[in-house]
Amino acid sequence: MNPTQQDAPLLTVEGLSKTFGGIKAVQEIDFQVNRGEVFGLIGPNGAGKTTCFNLITGFYTPTTGRVTFQGHDITGQSPYRIARRGLVRSFQKTNVLKPLTVFENVLAGHYLSARQSLLATFFPTAPVRAAERDARDNAARLVTLLDLGARMDTPAYRLSCGELRLLEVAVALAARPTLLMLDEPAAGLNSQEAMRFGGILKRLRREQVPSIVIVEHNMSLVMDVSDRVMVMDFGRKLAEGKPAEVKSNPQVVEAYLGRARA
Numbered sequence: 001m002n003p004t005q006q007d008a009p010l011l012t013v014e015g016l017s018k019t020f021g022g023i024k025a026v027q028e029i030d031f032q033v034n035r036g037e038v039f040g041l042i043g044p045n046g047a048g049k050t051t052c053f054n055l056i057t058g059f060y061t062p063t064t065g066r067v068t069f070q071g072h073d074i075t076g077q078s079p080y081r082i083a084r085r086g087l088v089r090s091f092q093k094t095n096v097l098k099p100l101t102v103f104e105n106v107l108a109g110h111y112l113s114a115r116q117s118l119l120a121t122f123f124p125t126a127p128v129r130a131a132e133r134d135a136r137d138n139a140a141r142l143v144t145l146l147d148l149g150a151r152m153d154t155p156a157y158r159l160s161c162g163e164l165r166l167l168e169v170a171v172a173l174a175a176r177p178t179l180l181m182l183d184e185p186a187a188g189l190n191s192q193e194a195m196r197f198g199g200i201l202k203r204l205r206r207e208q209v210p211s212i213v214i215v216e217h218n219m220s221l222v223m224d225v226s227d228r229v230m231v232m233d234f235g236r237k238l239a240e241g242k243p244a245e246v247k248s249n250p251q252v253v254e255a256y257l258g259r260a261r262a
């Protein structure tokens with residue numbers, strides 16, 4: 001990577017809109033995520049966060065607008081192609097196979113980044129065997145990094161809600177993302193578990209994936225882990241800036257408190 005590419009934003013979203021029938025779920029959204037940045041996306045219920053997330057990761061096709069990742073226009077590409085480029089999302093629950101152990105789930109997550117023919121699966125060559133060893137080592141490392149070491153051989157159906165949230169992130173990390181997109185990773189956690197999750201996110205950022213987009217309802221978690229935050233309301237961008245700036249923005253306060261009063 002040359003120095004210009006290094007400085008260019010990792011993700012650029014321009015004029016992104018999505019209409020469902022008559023509902024303008026996302027309207028003319030622009031933002032950028034830089035390399036090495038944790039970017040939080042927040043907003044009241046129905047603000048358009050999930051739609052925005054799904055547009056970026058290829059699960060919805062935008063009505064208008066453009067998404068550029070590492071200099072490539074990825075607008076409208078399939079989620080699979082986008083993930084292969086290094087933009088990988090977590091899923092709530094759906095990426096975890098309940099009967100498999102924690103280790104097996106994370107190992108399965110590696111196959112997104114592996115290109116292996118059927119022939120190679122049954123008659124593995126030395127490089128294929130080396131790749132498999134590497135995947136197993138990496139899976140064990142990720143399980144430990146996510147503080148699930150003691151649950152390595154536990155079937156996923158026996159995990160607590162907090163442990164499941166961590167496993168969902170570990171499975172996403174197995175695909176070796178350049179940019180990790182987290183969809184409400186603290187959903188269902190109590191405040192103590194969410195704080196612990198925040199600590200693990202900071203460790204991930206230092207040791208595994210420096211660039212993260214996080215969509216989350218838990219305001220204290222987002223404010224604690226993010227470098228910059230964008231607030232959405234009624235499908236539009238309401239504010240963007242450092243957590244402290246956003247927190248004291250009167251429009252943001254009104255969007256949250258006004259809705260709570262209504």
Ligand SMILES: Nc1ncnc2c1ncn2[C@@H]1O[C@H](COP(=O)(O)OP(=O)(O)OP(=O)(O)O)[C@@H](O)[C@H]1O
Nearest residue numbers: 020023024025043044045046047048049050051052
């Ligand atoms: N598939 C869909 N079909 C029709 N309308 C949709 C669809 N998905 C979202 N919407 C509508 O678009 C708007 C934005 O929804 P979205 O789920 O993106 O908001 P959100 O900020 O993620 O909300 P929450 O915090 O409650 O998850 C809402 O009015 C919602 O009802």
